[in-house]
Amino acid sequence: MRVLLKNIRNYILRDITAEFSQGELSTIVGPNGAGKTTLLKVVAGLVPYEGQVYFDGKNMDDVPPHKRNVLYIPQKTGLFQHMKVRDNIAFCLKVRKVDEGLINERVRWALQKLSIVHLSERYPSQLSGGEAKRVAIARALVCGGDPLLLDELESSLDAGLRVSLSEEMLRIAKELSLTLIMVTHDLDWAMGRADKIFFLWEGRMLYSGPPEDLDPSIIESKALAWLGSVLEVNEVRINEEDCYAVIEGQRVPLYPCTETRSEVRKVYVPPNNAWVDVHGKIRGRVVGKVKLNDIERVLINTGNGVIIARNTYLTLTTGENVRIRISGAVPLKNRPVY
Amino acid sequence: MKVKKIALSLIIFFSLWEFVGRVGIYPQYIFPPFSLVIGSFVDAEYLRAVSENVGLTLIRAGLGFAIGTIVGVVLGFVFVGLRLVEYVQPIATIFFVIPAVAWIPLLILWVGLDPLRLPVAAAFTCTFPPILYGIMSSSRTIDRDQVEVAFTLGADHWTVLREIVMPVALLKLLPIVKTEAIMVWKTTIVVEMVALSSGLGHLLLMYSLVIDVQHILSTILALSLIMVCIVELIDYLEKKITSKWVGEQRW
Numbered sequence: 072m073r074v075l076l077k078n079i080r081n082y083i084l085r086d087i088t089a090e091f092s093q094g095e096l097s098t099i100v101g102p103n104g105a106g107k108t109t110l111l112k113v114v115a116g117l118v119p120y121e122g123q124v125y126f127d128g129k130n131m132d133d134v135p136p137h138k139r140n141v142l143y144i145p146q147k148t149g150l151f152q153h154m155k156v157r158d159n160i161a162f163c164l165k166v167r168k169v170d171e172g173l174i175n176e177r178v179r180w181a182l183q184k185l186s187i188v189h190l191s192e193r194y195p196s197q198l199s200g201g202e203a204k205r206v207a208i209a210r211a212l213v214c215g216g217d218p219l220l221l222d223e224l225e226s227s228l229d230a231g232l233r234v235s236l237s238e239e240m241l242r243i244a245k246e247l248s249l250t251l252i253m254v255t256h257d258l259d260w261a262m263g264r265a266d267k268i269f270f271l272w273e274g275r276m277l278y279s280g281p282p283e284d285l286d287p288s289i290i291e292s293k294a295l296a297w298l299g300s301v302l303e304v305n306e307v308r309i310n311e312e313d314c315y316a317v318i319e320g321q322r323v324p325l326y327p328c329t330e331t332r333s334e335v336r337k338v339y340v341p342p343n344n345a346w347v348d349v350h351g352k353i354r355g356r357v358v359g360k361v362k363l364n365d366i367e368r369v370l371i372n373t374g375n376g377v378i379i380a381r382n383t384y385l386t387l388t389t390g391e392n393v394r395i396r397i398s399g400a401v402p403l404k405n406r407p408v409y
Numbered sequence: 410m411k412v413k414k415i416a417l418s419l420i421i422f423f424s425l426w427e428f429v430g431r432v433g434i435y436p437q438y439i440f441p442p443f444s445l446v447i448g449s450f451v452d453a454e455y456l457r458a459v460s461e462n463v464g465l466t467l468i469r470a471g472l473g474f475a476i477g478t479i480v481g482v483v484l485g486f487v488f489v490g491l492r493l494v495e496y497v498q499p500i501a502t503i504f505f506v507i508p509a510v511a512w513i514p515l516l517i518l519w520v521g522l523d524p525l526r527l528p529v530a531a532a533f534t535c536t537f538p539p540i541l542y543g544i545m546s547s548s549r550t551i552d553r554d555q556v557e558v559a560f561t562l563g564a565d566h567w568t569v570l571r572e573i574v575m576p577v578a579l580l581k582l583l584p585i586v587k588t589e590a591i592m593v594w595k596t597t598i599v600v601e602m603v604a605l606s607s608g609l610g611h612l613l614l615m616y617s618l619v620i621d622v623q624h625i626l627s628t629i630l631a632l633s634l635i636m637v638c639i640v641e642l643i644d645y646l647e648k649k650i651t652s653k654w655v656g657e658q659r660w
Contacts, residue, residue: 117557136560143561149554153576163562166572207558214562 072127072217072250074114079122083109085274087122091218091252091267096241098261099254101271102297107254108146110271111220114252115143126218142211142249146223148203150195156206157182157191163214181209184243200227204236212243218250225257234260258299262339263327263401270298283337283403287370287377292361296368296379299342301403303375307335309402316400318375321352323397338400342368346381351396353378357387371395441623449627458612459631466608467635469525470597473532474590481537482579485544489578490570494545505542509535509596517604524607528600535596536589540582547581548574583647587640594636 074091083106091097099107112118116136124131131139151159160181164174182188185205195203204224211219224240225233237253237260244251255261261268262282270278272294278285285301306317307325314328316338325338347369355371355378362368367382371393380395387393423443430442437445449455488497512534520526551574559569601610609632616624 112557115557115561117560135565136557137563137565139561140563141561143558145554145558147552147554149552149558151555151559151573152552153580162559162564162572166562166564166568210558210562 073125074218074250074252075123075125075128076110076113077123077125079110079113079120079124081109081113081118081120083274084113084120087271087274087276089269089276089279091250093250094245094248095250095266096244096264097250097252097267097269098265099252099269099271100256100258100261100298104273105271106274107271108222110269111143111222111252111254114218114220115139115141117143140214140216142214142216142219144204144207144211144219144221144224146226146254148195148207150198150203150207150210152195154194155191156187156193156195156198159195159206160191160210160213162210177213181213184212185209201232201236204228208240208243212247218252219244221251221253223254223256225255225260233257237264258341259326259339259401262299262301262403266404270294272297281404282339292359292368292370293363295370295377296342296361296363298379300340300345300378301337301376302340302373302378302400303337304335305375307402309335316402318397318400319353319373321397324399325402326399327401329402335402337403339403340378340397340400342379343381344399345378345395345397346383347371347385347387347393348396349385349394351394353395353397355393355395357389357391357393359389360387369393438620439622441626445623446626446630449624455624455627459609459628462607462609462612463631463635465524466597466601466610469528469601469608470532470593472525473529473597474536474593476529477533477536477593478540478586478589480533481540482544482582485541485548486570486575486578488541488545489548489574490567494549498542498545501538501542501545504538507538509592510599513600513603522604524605527604528597528608531596531600532593535593539585539589539592543582543585544578547578550581551577580650583643587643587647590639590643591636594632594639598632 072093076087076089079087087110089110099110101107109118113120114124116124116131116134116139126139151162154162157178160178161174164177169177178191182191185208187202187205187209190198190202190206195206198206221240224237228236237257241251241264253261265282267280268278268282268285269276270290272291277290277294283301287295287300290298302318304316304318308315309325309328314325315322316325316335317323318338323338325335342363353373355373357369358372358377359370360367361370369380369382369387371378371380373395378395378397385393426443430437430440430445434440488494509531513531516527516530516534520530555573555577556569559573564572597608598610598613601608602614605611609628613625613628616628
């Protein structure tokens, strides 16, 4: 399903226009209070807004949330505490008065799909964080709607589990041809895996598009300092022994390391992975400075793009030449250029 | 362990009572020892008086409590369903904070000294406002995520009210129900003391008129024992119903 938002405005959002395409992973990123969850709720019809929402060209503004047929999974799962897992999953089928036999069949399918058959007789308070997320996903999938709206799937999960669950979610969404719109704080994962990112800052959409096309010149410095930078690489080596990119002579470790990324041309450098270092190999010129969370961030123009680096001990002025070091970067998808 | 601690505290309390009653600080007709008070329960005449009145008090309190709870719950959900809470809650708050006994003089005027209608009306005024207030308050504090998810899963306003809001609001109401059961019991006793000629409250008054402290204390013991049993019963039901799904969400 193609979801189109046109000129959306409300108590947080300021004139947002965005398009989410079928079969793509769209991630909404931004700091707390930027309006990420509110944007998801606009799609679901759960908050008031001005502007237009279209699903496959059909205007949804007058369609109430219970008739929009979206699959929404909030950050804290919203599992019904007084219902067993099985009843939670069957909820949407029961309210639609689906035949009992079909309900059992669909619930069994969802339980198996998310590998939670053994949890079916438990109550939500008896589940771990990861199990609860799986139940919430199963409950949404069983309804057969589209798009799938996920709000911070990774919250309250440890690092390993959050990546594996996100990957599993991505696989299921692709398999079911769902339009997946995810709000996430996991910038590394979002930049590395998303087809499109939607960067929200104080209710405004500062960037929407493929991560590798991120243009720093259109984003204000403070927001860029929060988001991080995208750099071109001079050379990439990803094989069983090595996994690094070369940026102006510095070998930068890549993560995650997968064979499919062997044609990487750009990498994402998270905001805390680059810092000003007089012994660093990458050279550049200071083009701007900004303070974020009491730490000075310096925008440095290198031959490979503009990078955001932390500066904790030098007094720098605009135009000054500096050296930087990068501790790690995320390889970005390599799309064909038409 | 818990039972042992309770038993120990009771033994210490009753032993102290027995000791103070026996050493003669006060005459025994003013402060009888515990053994004398508990001895009342083997006195056939006293037992007959208590058994004749305990049923009356229980019926009056129970009936008023049941009507107040049912009307409070039903009206509460109607107001929530019709989105009238913001209009009704200020009025409910005013009635909620008025002590039930303050209504007794008015109720005497309105329903008369009827041995059933007066205490039932008093029990109703004691129960209805807090239950109504509790339903409306707890409905407003329900986890927003659950309500929103229910909408996106295809439930309309009334289905969300029935399937999500009601069970959670009723669960949150249980502690209020327990407190109100105790309040109704106390109010009924007061009504019986000041306006009726039957019931445990009236019995207490009769014993106080003849300065029969032994039977006053044994009746008070009976009153508290009955209330403890009722509270324990509500506790048991609460645990039975909600043992698995109550509790803070851990994630």
